Amino acid sequence: MGRHYDQYCPIAQALSVVGERWSLLVVRELQHGPLRYSDLLERIPGCSTNMLATRLRDLEVAEVLERETLPPPAPATVYALTDAGLALGPVLRELAWWGARRMGPPPPGMTFGNGELARALRVAVPPDAVAETIEVRVDDDVARLEGGIVLDGAAEDPDAVLTMELADFYRLLVERDDAGVAVEGDPGALATFLAALPPAHGRIGPAPTAPTAPRA
Amino acid sequence: MGRHYDQYCPIAQALSVVGERWSLLVVRELQHGPLRYSDLLERIPGCSTNMLATRLRDLEVAEVLERETLPPPAPATVYALTDAGLALGPVLRELAWWGARRMGPPPPGMTFGNGELARALRVAVPPDAVAETIEVRVDDDVARLEGGIVLDGAAEDPDAVLTMELADFYRLLVERDDAGVAVEGDPGALATFLAALPPAHGRIGPAPTAPTAPRA
């Protein structure tokens, strides 16, 4: 199990469970659905096999996640979040928000693709914050807010479609600057989207040393 | 500086700054105002002197906090959060909330005192969530919500006074169970208070091994 802090404090309690290196990155990945061991390994670069195995065991004991063995046809074991693990969503959201405000804009060549947009949106906008159906397009990636949640892929009959490039996406989220965002359909959708985001915004901390881009 | 994760991800970015052991506990303590080195040491039990010095240096480089030297009369150096450090408030709030939902009720003998109630309320209820003036009394500790923020001590002319014991305080926050809470003044104040808390509640995770109580 994780290191303990000798304090009767909920923050110390939380950190003793998910405060160790790699733990929250594992939870981050599983936030979008169950994954296998090898999937996790390749989605968490720099994490060694024994570290992942250790963290998975600790998090399972803490009932943050659970192992599931898929039925006989393809007998694979996957890791899925429990209710306690899913409840870390708001923590990841605030942490991502704070980190994003310290990061500079994405490096010039970088683009979204392969569901990265959906994963980014899922940690950026809280569940049930947007009632309308809004399709978002960044580079070649498409996602949608529908029924209060974020889904990968295009919408059937969206109320609005927001189209932008990755750099515009960053400025929209961090700086609340909607220049560069093209809106089709309901003109109020952009305001609705912005209202769903946390109120605090703008850069904080030192000027970025290595520019990075929003993800997962 | 903190360990790095080789990822262009805001969560990884945040964790590389405040993800190491003790870091967030230092930020937690400074949330309530500047403190000296020795004050921090005694408020963070288990943290060794060199660890605290190292973390303070790292967090200063990261511009999460800054050293301030008080004027000549009493030339002491204190540590204060920067804007970036204060922006960690929501992170601490969600983390505390998640930890509190995993903790059992406070052990029988435990009581609040010496401003612990104010510190607990400050991380429990977001700023500007309550417009009224509500005085809260737990055991012998008194705090108040006034002008949207939490202050230590009794209120001048409160709209309502909520009185309870520590165990009731825990059940009110975590279980949303207002039994045991005495309300004087505006009867709607309790509902106002509850509405200011995050929506998610109820226990998560394994049954508590060592019961703990909310703090700071």
Add this chain to the structure above:
DNA sequence: CCGCATCCCCAAAGATACTG
């Protein structure tokens, strides 16, 4: 005393190889 710096030890982290 306050605010660290230094030294040493050990437990975790990290890299790699290997196995059911």
Add this chain to the structure above:
DNA sequence: CAGTATCTTTGGGGATGCGG
């Protein structure tokens, strides 16, 4: 594929020292 075993390296933790 899903880990375990083994080895090396690094950082956390305790004790102590030392200047202001």
